[in-house]
Structure formats: C-alpha cells, structure tokens
Amino acid sequence: MMMGIVSLMLFNLADIYFVAQLGTEPLAALGFTFPVTFSITSLAIGLGIGTSATLARLIGSGDHHKASSLSSDNLLSTALLTLGIALVCQLIIEPLFRAMGASEALLPYINTYMSVWFWGSVFLVVNMVGNSCMRASGDTKTPAKIMAFSSAMNMLLDPLLIFGWGPIPALGVQGAAIASVIAWGITFFLVLHILYHRRGLIILQPLHIQRIWQHWRSVMKIGLPAALSNMMTPVANGVLTALVATYGAEAVAAFGVGNRLESLSLLACLALSMTLPPFISQNFGAGQTERVIRAYRIAIRFALIWQTVLYIGLCLGAGSVAALFSDNLEVQEWIGIWILIVPVGFGFQAATFLTASSFNALHQPLRAMRISITRLFIFYVPLGWLGSHFFGLQGMFGGLVIANALTALTAWFWMRRHLKRLADQPA
Template sequence: MTFGLVDTFFVSLLGTEELAAISFTFPVTFTLISLNIGLGIGTSATIARYLGSGKSYLAREFGTGALMLSLLLVGSLAVIGFLTVDPIFRLLGASSEQMVHIKDYMYVWYLAGVFLAFPMVGNSILRAAGDTKTPSIIMAAGGLINAVLDPLLIFGYGPVPALGIQGAAIATMIAWGSGCAYILYLLVHKRQLILPRLLTLPEFRQTSSEILKIGLPAAGANMLTPIANGILTAIVATYGAEAVATWGVGNRLESIASIVILALSMSLPPFISQNYGAGKLHRVKQAYMLCIGFVLIWQLLIFVLMWLASPYIAMAFAEEKKVAELIQLFLLIVPLGYGLQGVIILTNSSFNALHRPMSALWLSILRLFVFFVPISYLGSLVYELAGMFWAGVLANLMTACVAFLWFRHRLEYEQKLHDQNVREVMS
C-alpha cells in the first residue's frame, strides 16, 4: 500500500496529467496484485496443512510448485497486459496526453509485477511455517527502497537523469526485484522451505491443482474490486483529469486508512476457524461482534482525523487549486463509509473461516455490482462527483446491513446443526 501512496505523492509533484495517468493505472495494477494475493492464500492454506501433519517434504514440494505457478500465471497476465495497454486504458477513459505517461509507467511496471510474485507467494510460505515477522520486514524494506529511489529516479540528481513517471515504475521494479532475490535465498538455502530444483510435470500438475482450488476463488474475489474500480474510474474520467487525479489519490489514502480493518481480516479468520472446529460457536459470535463494534468506532475516529486534516492532505498531493478542492471534498465524505466497508470485509473473511467461500464470493459480487457501482453511477448523474461520493457511502451502508444479517443467520443455522449433532451423539 505504501508503494502506491509514495508513487502517487512524488508523481503528483510532476503535474495533474501525470497524477491522472498514475491514477488510471490503479485498477489494472491491482488486478495483477490480486492474482498474487489469491495464490498466496492458496499456498499458505495448503502448506500449513502439510506442515501441521508432519509432511514437511510435501510442504517443500508444494512451496516450489506455488512459486513456479505464480511465475507462470503472473508472467502470462503481465504479457497480456503489456500487449493491451492501449485498448485497456482507452476503455478506461484515458486521453492521448495521459496515454504517453501511462505507457511509460506500465511497460516497466508489468515487469516489476512479475518480480512481486515471488515475495508475495514466498511470504505466504513463511507465514504457513509460522513466521509472520520476516514477511513484514521484507515488504517494509521494499517500501523503504522504493521511497528512497522514487525522488532520485523521478526528478534526477547528478549523473542520474530525470525519468519522470517512468522513474517511479523503475524504483518499484528495483525494490521488488531485491525482495525477490532475498526471498529465494531465504526459502532455498537458509530455511529450506522449498526444493532446490524445478518440479517435474506430474509434480507440478498435482501441486498446482490443489493450490488453485483455494487460490482461484480467492483471487477471483479480490479481482472484483479492481474491475469495479475500473468502471468507476471510467465514470470519474468524464469529469476531467482533475477528477481522475482526485480519485487516484483517494483510493491510495483509503488503503492506508483501512489498514486496521485489513489486519483484523487476517487475524479474525483463524480464531473463527479454530472455535468453529471445536464447536464453540458462541465464541465465534463474540469475536465477530467485538471486531464489528471495534472497526465501526475506530473508523469513525479515522474519519474525524481525515476530516480535520483534509486541507493539509489536499495541499500535500495537489499543486492545482481545483485538484486540492476535489481531494478535500473526497476526504470530507468518503471516509464516513470506511467503517461500514470494514463490516463487509470482516464478514467476507468470516464466511471463508466458516468454510463458506461461495457466500464470501457472492457477498463481494453483491457489494460491488448490485450496490456500489450502480448506486455510485446514479449518484454521479444526480449530483456529479459529490453525489457519487455520497452514493458510495450509502452503498456501503446497505451492503453492511445485508452482510451483518446474513452472517448472523448463518451462525444461527450452524448452531442448530451443532446442537442437533450433539443430541444425536448423546442419544
């Protein structure tokens, strides 16, 4: 998340057209990142199971297969993206002037995206083995490298030429490439969590099929977000480059503002799964309700802070007065819905923890394509950008209510099944 935010900040210093160009790239780049996230989820779940059962050799084999699979799939998607830059971004509404900057950025970024596959999937292997600290250090170090190189490569210094928006993509590529090299060294030599060779074709088929059973639905659910964001970006583009620049800055600020929600979405599911397996559904309900209450209060505080700081945040990311005004408008409205969005995200991850991935997928579809995109579009027709921002808050409210009631109903059903099983055992 800091990669996108740091890139956006430094590129914003180049001008509105460059800021609008990098804002157009968000839904596309997040699509490739979503594939990495899905493969990481499938990898972690599969390897953790084998390590827990004492089958360490199979765990190493599946770790190797996961890295090979990620390289194959992410590499293929990157090649497709590289060849379709022009039609995809034209479809999103980019102008000819913006396309120049988009091509400079994306042609390099697609190569960087392949380097990202190894750290993301490799970090999932480390987490499956019980190490959550090292992945954080690896990604934080990459973010630091990117932050140091961004101004150097974008604006130039001494013998280093000013590369503009392309410099941001090169900085990202170097940072992720460094992480890629280190994670391979760590997994092969230091931790020996993967095999020091490529898998045979039968081995690769076996490992890939098992990882994809979990990874593909997870990746698909994650990919819905950038698809919906791409549609909304196309709507925003009708209001000009300033509006697109605002939308891009807002999306990246949203990622940072929602970081606690995402942290809970990773820590709540194992707690729910363990208690669900133990038949302690009252603890599942308690944990879910506690987290829902917490995120609503926490994100309300975040909204107040962003509301108070909105003039200063707008000035930091915008040179032009109109862009600054639109960013401030975004910050005065959209963050009000972050707590409601947290309810949706936590409910989604809780459905996965109850082994109901299709419920999680349907909730994502409902949120994005039944509520969020249609209502936001209608809001934009009625009251332009301000209407679109308020409509997004309304869509989150409606989806959060559905998600909360749906999950409570699921818990009641699971409780009835559990009670019935207990009575049958006792009889």
C-alpha cells in the same frame, strides 16, 4: 500484519506523492493505473492464500518434503503465469486504458509507466507468494521485515529516479516504475535465499509436468476463488475511474489519491480481517459457537467505532492532506470533497469485509464471494453511476457511501442468520 500492510501502503503513497510533484497529468495517469495494478496484486493475494493454506496443512501433518516440493513447483508456476500475463498486457496497454477513459494526453505517461511495471510484476507476485510460504511455516516476522525493506528502498529510489540527481537523468513517471521494480527485484532474490537456505521450502527437483500440475491444482482450489473475489474490486474501480474521467483529469487525480487514502484508512481493520479468521476457525472447530459470535460482534463494533474516529480526523485535516498531494487548487478541492463524503462509509466497508472473512473462516467461501458480488455489482457500481447521473461527482461519492451501508446490513443479516443456525445445532 499491520506492519506488513503499512509497508505496502507506504509503497503506493510514495509513488503517488512524488509523481504528484510532476503535475496534474502525471498524477491523473497514475490514477488510471491503480485498478490495473491492483488486479495483479489481487491475483498475488489469492495465490498467497491458496499457497499458505495448502502448505500449512502439509507442514502440520509432518510431510515437510512434500511441502517443499509443492512450494518449489508453485513458485515456478506463479512466475510463469505472471510472465504470461505481463506479455499479454504489454500488447494491450493503450486499448485497455482508452477503454477506461484515458485521454490521448495521458496515454504517453501511462505507457511509459506500465510498460516497466508489467515486467516487474513478476518479482512482486513471486515475492508475495514467497512471503505466504514463510507465514505457512510459522514465520510472520521475516515477511514483514522484507516488505518494510522493499518499501524503504522504493521511497529512497523514487525521488532519485523521478527527478534525477547528478549523472542520473530525470525519468519522470517511468522512474517511479523503475524504482518499484528495483526494490521488488532485490527482495525477490532475498525471498528465494531465505526460502532455500533457511526454511528449506525450495528444493532442486526434476521438472515433471504431472507433479507440477497436481501441485498447482491443489493450490488453485483455494487460491482461485480468493483471487477472483479480490479482483472484483479493481474491476469495479476501473468502471468508476472511467466514470470519474468524464469530469476531467483533476477529478481522476483526486480519485486516485482517494483510493490510496482509503487503503491507509482501512489499515487496522484490514489487519483485523487477517487475524480474526484463525480465531474463529479454531473456536468453530472446538464447538465454541458462543465465542465465535462474540468475536464477530466485537470485531464489527470495533470497525464502526474506529472508522468513525478516523473520519473525524480526516475531516479536521482535509486541507492539509489535499495540499500534501497536489498544489493544483481544483485537485485539492476534489480531494477535500472526497474526504468529506466517501470515508463516511468506511465503517460499513470494514464490517463487510470482516463478515466475508468470517464466512471463509466458517468454511463458507461461496457466501463470502456472494458478499463481494453483492457489494460491487448490485450496490457499489450501480449506485455510484446513479449518483453521478443525477447529482454529479459528489452524487457518485454519496452513492458509494449508501452502497457500503446497504452491503454491510445485508452481510450482517446473512451472518446473523448463519450464526443462529450454528447456535441452534445440538452439541
């Protein structure tokens, strides 16, 4: 899981690193795109969760033909859904980003990037759902290799298309989007080839609307709540980005870098949040409540200690990290301030999503969703706004730390109460 996540993180970091060489305005424009692109990615993650859970059950029951039929219909439905979303988003690019606070100077950069990215997102989403199909069949290595290959291609194509070389013109920000789409497009056909020829999870069958709809509904029963939970984060980040925009393009550029650093810093705990649920679910099903409790406690303890160690490392290298992403002194200053404040709350943030994952593993998805809603819309956005209102951008950063701490304590209390009830139940 860590290998796959690292590939995705490097994909984003490569984009922002090379675009940063173009100047502050292109970097700020890319910062505005992050909440929107992450929304589409969150949809893909939710669809992948629903697909994996449904397929794994069918494969486990021995009904491989039905699994192949569902997988084929689901990939087709996913592609059509994403195409529809891309078409709608193409029509609202400028109004959407104006509402987020983007200035007229940044809109041309955003437009050229997103007009390509939205169409390419079809490849991205189908790739992620296709990789989930492979994991459901028990193959975890191939999806990781595919993601690593896609990331490597993007890193090679980014400088080539952004800055130009020989007969290839310099395309600037749009070049970063085209590089991503080419990488996704090649891996798209690779994923379909593997699913069809190696795994037998794509079959040629008549297009029956009723069958496709039934398959889509079975996937969305699980996928929709998961997607909605994931999509709450970019919505909240979009609100905060609009708030940061009031401090200027340099602040937005630094905040965009911070979002990428946050994802990378939480890497180990994100991987843990994907491997902890199967362990908890198996022991919960076997009635091993004490093992569930111990696993949860160990995971939370690890998250707090690990993120504290990483925070110290970030602080020691703050200057070098800031200089890596921008040569603008004001942007570097804001990145340095972000590093000193926001990562203090990463341990609490990791504890929060580990608790949400544990609730899902214990068949309590609504409790997991309640944690997400509480974090983002009761603590995160309100405290970020209050901090900004009274103490400026540094105050907003401090508000985010407090919000993560309060959410982690709340989630831990809910889980502790639930686990106590499980432990008190008769065997």
